[in-house]
Amino acid sequence: MPDPRYYHRSVETAPRADIDSLIDDRVRHTVRYANEHSPFYRSWFREHGIDPASVKEHEDLLALPVISGKTIRANQPPVKEEFLFRSVDWKDVFTVHETSGTSGTPKAFFLTWEDWERYAEKYARSFVSQGFGPGDRVVICASYGMNVGANTMTLAARETGMTIIPEGTCNFPVRVITSFRPTGIVGSVFKLLNLARRLKAEGIPPPESGVTRLVAGGESFAPESREYVAEIWGCPVHNTYGSTEGTMCGECEEHTGLHVPEDLVHMDVYDPGMASFVPDGECGRIVLSTLIGPGERCGTLLLNYDTEDTTVVLSRDRCSCGRTHLRILNPQRDAETFRAGGAFLNRVDVERGVFQRENMEYLTGDYEAFLHNGEKEGATDLRLTMECIDPDKTDRDGIQDRFIRGFIGRNPFLKKAHDTGLLTFSFSFACIGTLEHQTLKGRPRRMVDRRTGTAAKS
Numbered sequence: 001m002p003d004p005r006y007y008h009r010s011v012e013t014a015p016r017a018d019i020d021s022l023i024d025d026r027v028r029h030t031v032r033y034a035n036e037h038s039p040f041y042r043s044w045f046r047e048h049g050i051d052p053a054s055v056k057e058h059e060d061l062l063a064l065p066v067i068s069g070k071t072i073r074a075n076q077p078p079v080k081e082e083f084l085f086r087s088v089d090w091k092d093v094f095t096v097h098e099t100s101g102t103s104g105t106p107k108a109f110f111l112t113w114e115d116w117e118r119y120a121e122k123y124a125r126s127f128v129s130q131g132f133g134p135g136d137r138v139v140i141c142a143s144y145g146m147n148v149g150a151n152t153m154t155l156a157a158r159e160t161g162m163t164i165i166p167e168g169t170c171n172f173p174v175r176v177i178t179s180f181r182p183t184g185i186v187g188s189v190f191k192l193l194n195l196a197r198r199l200k201a202e203g204i205p206p207p208e209s210g211v212t213r214l215v216a217g218g219e220s221f222a223p224e225s226r227e228y229v230a231e232i233w234g235c236p237v238h239n240t241y242g243s244t245e246g247t248m249c250g251e252c253e254e255h256t257g258l259h260v261p262e263d264l265v266h267m268d269v270y271d272p273g274m275a276s277f278v279p280d281g282e283c284g285r286i287v288l289s290t291l292i293g294p295g296e297r298c299g300t301l302l303l304n305y306d307t308e309d310t311t312v313v314l315s316r317d318r319c320s321c322g323r324t325h326l327r328i329l330n331p332q333r334d335a336e337t338f339r340a341g342g343a344f345l346n347r348v349d350v351e352r353g354v355f356q357r358e359n360m361e362y363l364t365g366d367y368e369a370f371l372h373n374g375e376k377e378g379a380t381d382l383r384l385t386m387e388c389i390d391p392d393k394t395d396r397d398g399i400q401d402r403f404i405r406g407f408i409g410r411n412p413f414l415k416k417a418h419d420t421g422l423l424t425f426s427f428s429f430a431c432i433g434t435l436e437h438q439t440l441k442g443r444p445r446r447m448v449d450r451r452t453g454t455a456a457k458s
Contacts, residue, residue, distance in 0.1 A: 005322065007121070007128040007160065011263055012323045016316060019324060022263050024057040026291040031055040033087070033292060034301050040075050040084040041303065058266055061289055061304055062277050066270060068306045069099075072107045086110045087301045094299075098146045099244055109244050110299035111148070116155060118292075119148065119248060122261045123156035123240075126250020129259065129321065130238040131213060134161030137180055141170040141187030141195075142217065148244050149217070153186060170195045174202045177209050186215040186240075189225045190444075193365050196232045207234025215240055219443075220332045222348050224355035224406070225365065241331050243309075245302060247288050249328065257314040257327030266291055267328070269313055270306060280313040286331060308334045338371060338449055340380035341422025343413035347447040353407030354386060362394040363387065368435050371449045374424050380451060383426040385436075391429045400427050 003009045014022070034041035035052040045052055048065055055061065075084040086093070087110075094113045098106035111119075132138065138157065142150040144166060157164045165180055170191035176182070177199065185192065192214055196206045214233055216226065217240040230237045241258055242248040246265050249258040260267050269284035270277050278284040286307040292298050312329040319327060336347040350369045366387040374381040384403070388394045404425060408414045417423035437444040 004133055005128070007125040012125060012259075012325060013318075014324055016324060019262055020058070023266060023291065026263065026293055027058050027061065027266065027289070028056055029294055029296075030290055030292050030298075030301065031303070033296075033298065034303060037297075038085065038087040038301050039082070041301065043084075058289075061266065062268065064304050066287060066304045066306050067302070069107055069308065073105050076105075076108050078105075083108055083110070085300050085302075088112055088297055088299050092297060092299075097148055097244055106146075107244075108300075109148075112297050112299045114292075114297050115299050116152070118264050119152045119246065120155035120159060122246075122248035122264055123152050123242070123250070124159040125259070125261060126238075126240055126248070127153075127156055127160050127162065129250055129252035129323065130215065131253055132160060132162055132184060136161075136184055137163040137165060137182045138184040138186060139165040139167050139172070139176065139182045141167055141185060141191050144168050149242050152242070152248070174198060174204065177204065177211075181210040183210060183212050184214065185211055186217055188219055189216050189221045189229055190366055192216065192229050192237075193232065196229075197364070206232055209233075211235060213238060217242065220330055220336075220348050222352040222355055224352050224357070228355050228357070228360055228365065239330055241309075243307060245288060245305060245307060246290060247286060247307060247309075252319065252321040252323065254319060254321050256319060257329060258331075259319070259323050259325045259327055262325045264291055265289070267326070268304075269311065272306070280316065283310055283312050283329075285309065285334060286311050286328075310334055310337070336447055338447070340371065340382070341378075341417030341420065343411070343417040343423065345382075345414060345423075349407055349409075349411075349414070350382075350384065350447060352409065353403035353405075354384075356402040356406040359386075359399045359402055362389060362399060364389060364432060366435060366438075367446060368437050369447045371447075371451050373451050373453065374422070376421050379422045379424065381424045381426055383428070385428045385430050387432055387435055388429045389432070391431055394429055396427070396429060400425070403427070 006012050031052045035045055072085055092112055093110045095111050097109045140150050140153055144150045154164045170187050199206050212235050214237045216237050226237050239251040249260050251258045266289040268277050268287045270287045271284045286309045288305050289303045290298055290301045309331040311331040314327045314329055316326045318324050332346050332348055338345055354367050364387045368385050370383045372381045372383055
């Protein structure tokens with residue numbers, strides 16, 4: 001009889017030696033497939049003097065060059081006449097997708113139906129690990145279109161017995177909650193908070209809405225913001241991380257890191273500055289490799305692909321949920337990490353300061369931060385605007401003090417930058433709906449670097 005705690009129990013709970021053996025087998029098949037079917041990799045192996053037959057286990061991947069989004073863009077139109085990463089005939093391409101293109105020309109990806117089945121299994125495992133199953137009704141507040149997330153979650157529901165309510169955004173009418181009585185919602189922290197405010201305005205306390213669990217996906221978040229969302233909704237908030245490239249990881253109910261589906265995607269952690277891979281427990285960029293089995297096809301295959309998202313491998317030991325696949329820290333976008341006064345700061349650090357619990361008596365949680373040149377040579381001024389429930393009844397001094405304490409936290413480098421005047425703060429408070437990013441289309445950019453000269457490099 002199937003175990004309802006797992007989607008694919010034998011794989012998810014396999015001993016480490018069995019997992020590594022399965023990965024090695026799929027690495028061999030994947031590299032062979034790349035050489036036979038990918039125009040890019042066929043040339044790439046030759047140019048770098050790589051014999052595909054010499055790649056026999058996942059450790060061998062560490063000796064191969066790392067590619068990036070720039071590599072994909074350089075091997076597709078308009079730079080090249082063809083999409084050289086496409087690894088199947090057009091007749092076998094089921095769907096075509098593009099990334100958001102925030103860093104230049106959008107990267108193109110081609111998915112076969114088999115790719116969709118693998119993607120769906122990754123999300124199905126996450127949903128089951130979070131307690132979802134037959135009878136659950138889940139609202140998806142993620143866009144349907146060229147991005148794959150929402151469609152993948154919808155396909156995953158077919159495998160788990162869930163019912164999907166495909167809203168696409170969190171701006172749906174409150175009647176969706178009262179009529180369909182969803183048991184779960186997938187959306188970003190800020191979408192979930194905004195929906196909670198709308199429910200309250202209609203006289204519906206979120207804990208009484210029938211929602212029993214939330215999934216916060218789409219962007220990284222601070223532990224403080226997760227705790228606040230869980231408090232407001234009166235239910236647990238789980239984390240997922242995914243991308244068009246195929247890195248779909250999910251946090252189980254134990255909340256001890258995101259499980260990586262290692263039999264479907266291989267993950268290493270890389271330090272671009274040192275040009276080397278880092279050991280478990282150290283922070284670096286996520287480098288992924290597609291994994292396929294014998295006879296399987298893949299529309300866009302990637303080996304040693306730098307996602308430009310950072311994480312830490314927390315553990316390869318068995319989780320208390322019973323799963324044995326490695327667990328990683330909630331990834332952060334490298335594009336949202338900046339250097340100031342000799343210290344690194346990320347948007348999540350800002351969010352940690354905003355969501356100090358006492359602050360939330362006055363704030364909605366939404367904000368935007370801009371890095372400007374400070375008064376001292378090489379200094380940075382972080383100018384933060386926070387959205388208020390009522391700006392005229394806001395404890396501004398208290399919020400500022402709590403923000404700085406929360407932002408600096410236990411980070412000695414940020415503290416030193418602040419103490420020496422190389423990192424300063426300027427605060428302002430805004431009415432609901434008046435933040436700059438709220439007027440722009442696309443993914444909100446809550447942290448923007450507007451510095452010039454040495455401050456931007458210090």
